[in-house]
Amino acid sequence: MAENKEPLVNETPQKETPSKIEIAPRKIGVYLCRCGGNISDVVDLQSVAESLKGENVTVNIQDYLCSSAGQDKIKSDIEKGKIDRVVIGSCSPKLHLETFRGMAKKAGANPTLLEITNIREQASWVHDKEGKESVNSKVKGLIKGAVARMGSIEPLVPLEKKLVDRTLVVGGGIAGITTALEIADDHEVILIEKQPYLGGHMIGLSKTFPTMDCSQCILTPKMVAVHNHSGITMHTQTEVAEVKGSPGDYSITLKHSPRYVDIKKCISCGACTRKCHTGAIFLPFAQAVPQAYMIDVSKCDRCGACVTICPRDAVNLDAKEEISTISVGAVAIATGFEPIDPSFIEEYNYPAPNLLTAVEFEDMLSAKSKTGMRLQKADGSFPDRVAFVLCAGSRDFTGKGRKHCSKVCCIYSQKQAQLVKKMKADAQAWIFYIDMRSAGRRFEEFYHHTQEKGVNYVRGKVAEIIPKQDGTLMVQYEDTNLGRKGREIFDMVVLCPALIPSAGTKELADKLGVPLGDDGFIEEKHVKLDPVNTLNQAAFAAGCVLGPKDIHDSVTEGMSAAHKVSQFLGKGMILIPPEKPMILECNGCGDCVKACPYNALSLSEGKAVLSPLACTGCGICVPACPIKGIEIRNFTRNQLKAQLKAMLEDAPGVVVFIDPYAYAAADIAGVNRKQYSSLVRFISLPSIHVLDGDVVNAAFEYGATGVMLIEGTTDEKLTSRSDDLYKKLKKDTRKHKKPLRYSHIETAQYEKLTDLLNVFASQAGAKAEKKSKKEKGEEASEEKV
Amino acid sequence: MQKETIIPESRDNAFRDLIIKSPGGENLLTCMQCGICAGSCPVSHEMDHTPRQMVRMIQLGLKKEVLNSNTIWICTTCFSCSVRCPRGIYPTELMETLKPIAIKEGIKNRNAKFDNIFADVVKKNGRASEFLLISKYSISEPGMIAQAPFGLELISKGKLPLSIDKMDDTRELDSIFSLSEKTGSEEKTKIKEKPPEIKENNSDSQEAEK
Numbered sequence: 001m002a003e004n005k006e007p008l009v010n011e012t013p014q015k016e017t018p019s020k021i022e023i024a025p026r027k028i029g030v031y032l033c034r035c036g037g038n039i040s041d042v043v044d045l046q047s048v049a050e051s052l053k054g055e056n057v058t059v060n061i062q063d064y065l066c067s068s069a070g071q072d073k074i075k076s077d078i079e080k081g082k083i084d085r086v087v088i089g090s091c092s093p094k095l096h097l098e099t100f101r102g103m104a105k106k107a108g109a110n111p112t113l114l115e116i117t118n119i120r121e122q123a124s125w126v127h128d129k130e131g132k133e134s135v136n137s138k139v140k141g142l143i144k145g146a147v148a149r150m151g152s153i154e155p156l157v158p159l160e161k162k163l164v165d166r167t168l169v170v171g172g173g174i175a176g177i178t179t180a181l182e183i184a185d186d187h188e189v190i191l192i193e194k195q196p197y198l199g200g201h202m203i204g205l206s207k208t209f210p211t212m213d214c215s216q217c218i219l220t221p222k223m224v225a226v227h228n229h230s231g232i233t234m235h236t237q238t239e240v241a242e243v244k245g246s247p248g249d250y251s252i253t254l255k256h257s258p259r260y261v262d263i264k265k266c267i268s269c270g271a272c273t274r275k276c277h278t279g280a281i282f283l284p285f286a287q288a289v290p291q292a293y294m295i296d297v298s299k300c301d302r303c304g305a306c307v308t309i310c311p312r313d314a315v316n317l318d319a320k321e322e323i324s325t326i327s328v329g330a331v332a333i334a335t336g337f338e339p340i341d342p343s344f345i346e347e348y349n350y351p352a353p354n355l356l357t358a359v360e361f362e363d364m365l366s367a368k369s370k371t372g373m374r375l376q377k378a379d380g381s382f383p384d385r386v387a388f389v390l391c392a393g394s395r396d397f398t399g400k401g402r403k404h405c406s407k408v409c410c411i412y413s414q415k416q417a418q419l420v421k422k423m424k425a426d427a428q429a430w431i432f433y434i435d436m437r438s439a440g441r442r443f444e445e446f447y448h449h450t451q452e453k454g455v456n457y458v459r460g461k462v463a464e465i466i467p468k469q470d471g472t473l474m475v476q477y478e479d480t481n482l483g484r485k486g487r488e489i490f491d492m493v494v495l496c497p498a499l500i501p502s503a504g505t506k507e508l509a510d511k512l513g514v515p516l517g518d519d520g521f522i523e524e525k526h527v528k529l530d531p532v533n534t535l536n537q538a539a540f541a542a543g544c545v546l547g548p549k550d551i552h553d554s555v556t557e558g559m560s561a562a563h564k565v566s567q568f569l570g571k572g573m574i575l576i577p578p579e580k581p582m583i584l585e586c587n588g589c590g591d592c593v594k595a596c597p598y599n600a601l602s603l604s605e606g607k608a609v610l611s612p613l614a615c616t617g618c619g620i621c622v623p624a625c626p627i628k629g630i631e632i633r634n635f636t637r638n639q640l641k642a643q644l645k646a647m648l649e650d651a652p653g654v655v656v657f658i659d660p661y662a663y664a665a666a667d668i669a670g671v672n673r674k675q676y677s678s679l680v681r682f683i684s685l686p687s688i689h690v691l692d693g694d695v696v697n698a699a700f701e702y703g704a705t706g707v708m709l710i711e712g713t714t715d716e717k718l719t720s721r722s723d724d725l726y727k728k729l730k731k732d733t734r735k736h737k738k739p740l741r742y743s744h745i746e747t748a749q750y751e752k753l754t755d756l757l758n759v760f761a762s763q764a765g766a767k768a769e770k771k772s773k774k775e776k777g778e779e780a781s782e783e784k785v
Numbered sequence: 786m787q788k789e790t791i792i793p794e795s796r797d798n799a800f801r802d803l804i805i806k807s808p809g810g811e812n813l814l815t816c817m818q819c820g821i822c823a824g825s826c827p828v829s830h831e832m833d834h835t836p837r838q839m840v841r842m843i844q845l846g847l848k849k850e851v852l853n854s855n856t857i858w859i860c861t862t863c864f865s866c867s868v869r870c871p872r873g874i875y876p877t878e879l880m881e882t883l884k885p886i887a888i889k890e891g892i893k894n895r896n897a898k899f900d901n902i903f904a905d906v907v908k909k910n911g912r913a914s915e916f917l918l919i920s921k922y923s924i925s926e927p928g929m930i931a932q933a934p935f936g937l938e939l940i941s942k943g944k945l946p947l948s949i950d951k952m953d954d955t956r957e958l959d960s961i962f963s964l965s966e967k968t969g970s971e972e973k974t975k976i977k978e979k980p981p982e983i984k985e986n987n988s989d990s991q992e993a994e995k
């Protein structure tokens with residue numbers, strides 16, 4: 001492709017001789033950050049600096065390296081020619097690597113020659129309960145390893161790839177609608193929605209708090225705008241089937257379920273419905289967008305009456321599921337939420353007549369109403385006594401429900417209670433709550449107003465709901481303000497269920513390489529500072545897929561995501577990491593071509609050639625080449641060995657090779673101060689598949705007491721091969737008789753990660769001890785492992 | 786009922802910490818006072834403090850009130866509160882922890898008396914006897930006289946057998962009692978060590994290991 005620049009490779013690739021490790025003298029500057037005590041309270045940075053004395057590097061310690069003073073120091077050292085390569089010891093590279101590299105670039109250095117060693121999330125925050133000596137020794141090892149690595153790597157220039165100027169928005173709720181409309185004036189948008197109509201949960205709402213305006217009145221114009229916008233292509237009954245390609249250039253397969261009525265032809269005249277004798281063909285609801293009838297096949301007996309009567313020839317009873325493929329540069333995820341099914345709460349006896357969820361309650365009074373917007377019991381009469389039961393499945397730390405607060409129930413239940421009182425002034429409405437959470441502009445006033453309307457508030461989580469023969473429901477509770485148990489009979493009980501990510505969120509996120517939090521919602525790139533970005537630079541999120549929230553906040557996030565998408569697409573180009581394979585020697589066997597999961601290699605004139613833009617840098621080709629002719633730039637066998645050697649020289653440890661997704665889990669462990677053994681030393685890799693027996697054997701030889709491979713990616717093309725990789729490595733490193741382990745840890749599973757590290761570190765330690773005892777002959781030969 | 790103002794002197798942090806470290810107390814600090822425990826409790830209306838209030842009082846270290854409360858004796862150990870608590874607190878276990886402490890502290894009330902008589906009867910005969918239990922308790926508890934007609938009715942209908950069943954050989958039982966008297970209360974209140982944090986190996990790696 002003409003628009004793509006090949007990496008400006010500096011050194012002519014040469015096959016490295018595995019036997020000798022050479023580090024050319026470079027002008028390396030090491031900068032250590034105290035992080036205002038966050039690091040220096042635990043790590044003795046002075047002694048770390050002293051340990052580098054023999055290394056021929058300049059060392060500098062700063063209070064805050066990320067501050068302008070800290071950055072200026074590095075910048076001026078580069079400009080003065082004192083240094084040309086930079087090793088930073090600070091917080092996680094996920095936070096400031098881009099900042100520092102930007103600075104280095106301005107100062108005239110190659111940004112890839114600046115790397116960060118994480119001594120905060122991976123040291124001071126997670127080992128502060130251990131002895132200072134062991135933490136210091138770990139940090140010294142890490143920095144020494146980083147210096148050796150820095151001496152061995154080559155300057156690279158990122159590849160540029162042209163972006164596809166089109167966005168896929170997944171989910172047609174208010175968040176997705178807003179995102180699509182805000183992008184569409186500048187960039188083309190494809191909006192897909194799983195349901196046969198737009199609007200998400202909002203179209204199923206009655207009035208909306210805190211202003212009590214009608215939901216469909218404010219939403220319908222937006223839905224129509226989406227439908228009419230020339231920049232938006234809308235597909236309903238559509239989901240993502242497959243994602244191929246890479247950020248900025250995705251090829252996405254969509255799956256369209258059949259509607260049996262052609263949306264473009266149908267004019268909603270309703271002639272079909274009048275002829276249909278089973279009621280199978282219908283308009284979802286009067287304001288539905290798109291305005292087109294549809295068939296419920298479970299009711300249809302294929303009599304064909306609708307086909308004949310339709311004046312526009314719109315009905316096709318033989319319609320099948322269809323597949324289409326689109327090409328997009330960015331994806332905005334707005335798949336919203338769903339209510340948890342409360343039937344797991346045994347004491348509430350859901351489902352039962354007149355025992356509904358709040359979503360079902362809203363439905364009855366919304367545009368989608370099947371009761372003519374009347375609130376009614378199963379027998380059709382009005383419920384004179386209605387109870388609202390809050391926190392049904394939320395705020396539960398036992399594993400049965402969800403830990404999180406669902407945020408909107410406190411307010412919407414008051415809205416619903418107001419509606420009951422409005423429909424019948426002498427009706428009773430009771431709200432059973434634990435804490436009335438009404439933080440937010442205009443919400444306390446809303447609470448106050450609801451109290452004035454005579455709604456009865458009870459502070460206490462409902463203990464039991466017992467459905468009676470006559471359709472009423474007995475509610476038992478403790479009024480915690482009085483410390484007294486109470487029982488009350490209601491005509492209708494409304495459960496406010498925990499709001500959870502909608503089904504399919506995980507599958508979609510996995511396809512896009514976007515991690516989820518341990519609550520199942522999408523993990524933001526930064527909780528506070530990057531709230532609508534994800535770890536995938538081309539994937540964004542908005543609305544309740546990021547956690548429960550109200551319409552106002554969903555709209556705000558939709559607008560933010562749109563801005564972020566436009567900013568991303570506006571650059572026209574995407575930088576892709578230059579750490580790609582180099583083919584140093586090739587006998588034309590084609591093993592790498594077969595091994596590459598992304599079709600990035602091909603044989604041309606009997607030699608393997610790489611398409612750098614298709615390549616993800618996964619490294620599978622490295623161990624696949626039988627003559628060791630392939631290396632990943634800056635992650636070559638020798639570069640990794642140089643790092644390992646220096647890292648383990650002064651003190652042994654457990655070497656943990658980790659990919660970027662699992663690295664993020666380690667960062668979260670750090671933020672949560674989850675302690676684990678300071679013997680653990682991470683080596684960050686683009687993927688664990690670059691490893692082969694050479695590197696792992698070297699780790700053991702240089703003193704690793706154990707080696708772990710931790711993979712976090714959910715890309716099946718990689719994980720499906722991990723078991724084989726592990727078995728191969730196990731075989732190839734058997735002679736060392738030291739523990740080797742593989743584990744898959746997704747970003748959210750940081751607790752599992754630290755548990756695992758602790759267990760492994762102690763096992764490796766025990767094994768090493770046993771071995772050394774044995775070597776010393778202290779133990780008789782009886783104990784054979 | 787007179788309610789004392791809570792002042793620093795009424796709070797006993799050592800007591801609080803002891804209970805937190807006892808079985809079922811691990812999550813005690815996370816109680817959000819939701820009240821599902823008390824709402825579920827079949828006998829909370831008989832208690833002078835509901836299970837929820839007990840948890841709150843323990844959090845504050847109100848040792849005197851907690852140990853003097855009839856709640857710990859009224860609890861039927863039905864576990865309704867414990868299975869429903871959204872924070873994983875086990876009020877039932879707390880009651881079990883508090884009983885021996887109350888006994889050790891010499892706190893006397895009706896319910897403690899009942900428990901003691903019950904234990905006595907079992908100790909002597911090796912079996913429980915409803916007749917002995919009721920008659921002994923009635924003698925020590927004057928209010929029980931009002932129940933006499935009901936008791937007679939039960940006897941007349943054969944629902945309260947007068948015969949006293951005895952165990953043939955009570956030696957084993959005796960040794961249990963003497964053991965419990967020796968170690969009894971200490972054992973109960975002894976702080977249980979938390980199990981070590983390290984969980985078993987995760988399954989992926991074990992599988993891979995194979």
Ligand SMILES: Cc1cc2nc3c(=O)[nH]c(=O)nc-3n(C[C@H](O)[C@H](O)[C@H](O)COP(=O)(O)OP(=O)(O)OC[C@H]3O[C@@H](n4cnc5c(N)ncnc54)[C@H](O)[C@@H]3O)c2cc1C
Pocket residue numbers: 170171172173174175176192193194195198199200201202205207208209210238239240334335336337338358359362408412415499502503504505508542543544545549550551552554
């Ligand atoms: C009972 C109740 C009452 C409420 N009342 C109010 C109120 O009065 N005022 C207020 O401000 N807020 C209220 N809210 C909150 C409000 O509903 C949400 O803030 C809002 O609906 C969130 O919009 P969203 O687009 O993020 O999610 P959703 O509305 O859930 O929309 C997500 C859309 O994505 C689609 N989708 C999901 N998965 C896929 C997939 N894999 N592929 C394609 N499409 C997919 C869904 O079908 C849906 O249309 C209430 C919430 C509840 C539960």
Ligand code: SF4
Pocket residue numbers: 390391392394395404405406407408409410411434435436437496
């Ligand atoms: S918003 Fe209110 S009702 Fe909903 S989970 Fe949170 S506290 Fe409970």
Ligand code: SF4
Pocket residue numbers: 580581595596597598599600601610614615616617618619620621622
């Ligand atoms: S690094 Fe991975 S994607 Fe790239 S050529 Fe090698 S196997 Fe293919």
Ligand code: SF4
Pocket residue numbers: 815816817818819820821822823836837840866869870871872873874876
């Ligand atoms: S159920 Fe649990 S959280 Fe709720 S009040 Fe009782 S002890 Fe506290």
Ligand code: SF4
Pocket residue numbers: 822825826827828829836859860861862863864865866867876877880
């Ligand atoms: S276990 Fe005791 S405190 Fe808990 S509900 Fe049952 S009787 Fe009440």
